[in-house]
Amino acid sequence: MGKNSPIGVFDSGVGGLTVVKALLEELPEENFIYFGDTANVPYGNKSKQQLFEYAHNIINFLINRGVKAIVVACGTHSSVTLPDIADQYSIPLLGVVKAGSRSATKITNNGRIGIAATSATVNSRAYTREIQQTNPDYQVFETACPHFVPLVESGNLDGKEVRNAVQEYLDPLMDHGIDTLVLGCTHYPFLTPVIKEFVGKDVNLIDPSYETINDLKGILARQQLYAVGNEEPLREFYVSGNDDSFYKVGNLLIGNAIRKVNKIVLD
Numbered sequence: 001m002g003k004n005s006p007i008g009v010f011d012s013g014v015g016g017l018t019v020v021k022a023l024l025e026e027l028p029e030e031n032f033i034y035f036g037d038t039a040n041v042p043y044g045n046k047s048k049q050q051l052f053e054y055a056h057n058i059i060n061f062l063i064n065r066g067v068k069a070i071v072v073a074c075g076t077h078s079s080v081t082l083p084d085i086a087d088q089y090s091i092p093l094l095g096v097v098k099a100g101s102r103s104a105t106k107i108t109n110n111g112r113i114g115i116a117a118t119s120a121t122v123n124s125r126a127y128t129r130e131i132q133q134t135n136p137d138y139q140v141f142e143t144a145c146p147h148f149v150p151l152v153e154s155g156n157l158d159g160k161e162v163r164n165a166v167q168e169y170l171d172p173l174m175d176h177g178i179d180t181l182v183l184g185c186t187h188y189p190f191l192t193p194v195i196k197e198f199v200g201k202d203v204n205l206i207d208p209s210y211e212t213i214n215d216l217k218g219i220l221a222r223q224q225l226y227a228v229g230n231e232e233p234l235r236e237f238y239v240s241g242n243d244d245s246f247y248k249v250g251n252l253l254i255g256n257a258i259r260k261v262n263k264i265v266l267d
């Protein structure tokens with residue numbers, strides 16, 4: 001493992017591409033390997049035991065490919081599995097919850113913060129814990145938005161179905177008088193235009209991706225692992241299920257940055 005080893009990134013599907021977008025913009029010289037567990041999407045309704053099994057299989061796959069760090073580009077794994085497994089591996093693993101919580105606490109004025117995330121993330125209360133560690137007086141309102149992931153996975157980013165789902169899930173959060181809303185599942189930032197229109201200009205939307213990449217920069221700097229002289233970075237994409245859909249929707253979401261998608265079975 002060295003400076004030009006790749007960074008591993010994973011999610012259940014295309015959601016982690018929000019983090020890839022930030023990675024491409026902020027650290028364009030880095031090699032990376034992305035794994036989308038499309039055979040098991042959505043993660044949000046899976047049991048803890050299943051999620052731990054997926055996490056170990058994917059992390060082992062990435063470590064076997066020689067990654068120097070892993071970005072858990074998934075709110076569900078960042079809240080449910082990462083806190084328990086981060087210390088079990090010899091390379092750094094980082095997720096999106098700390099970053100998203102930090103961004104929210106920096107920007108809120110009234111201390112009323114909404115979290116839109118998967119059911120598994122909401123049930124874990126990871127965001128509430130993290131935010132209240134900064135200030136126990138902050139009030140955190142979490143809501144699960146189960147229809148958002150299938151909509152984004154199918155490239156459905158606007159239209160009646162999306163607008164109805166946004167209204168159904170976010171109306172109750174707005175009733176709590178939030179001034180900040182964390183998009184706590186990495187799929188959700190792809191719905192930002194519709195969500196922004198619904199919540200209005202007075203509510204700050206937090207996409208944890210850029211702050212997560214900032215955390216990654218800190219790790220690479222401390223461990224002297226920044227890529228050097230890497231003019232043609234390797235960018236590999238793997239999925240466990242539907243590769244055609246990942247290719248089409250993924251390219252729609254991140255502006256044709258995906259050249260090829262490799263389908264593999266993890267044991």
Ligand code: DGL
Binds near residue numbers: 043149184185
């Ligand atoms: N994008 C993931 C997350 O951030 C997974 C969502 C899902 O598959 O349900 O939670």
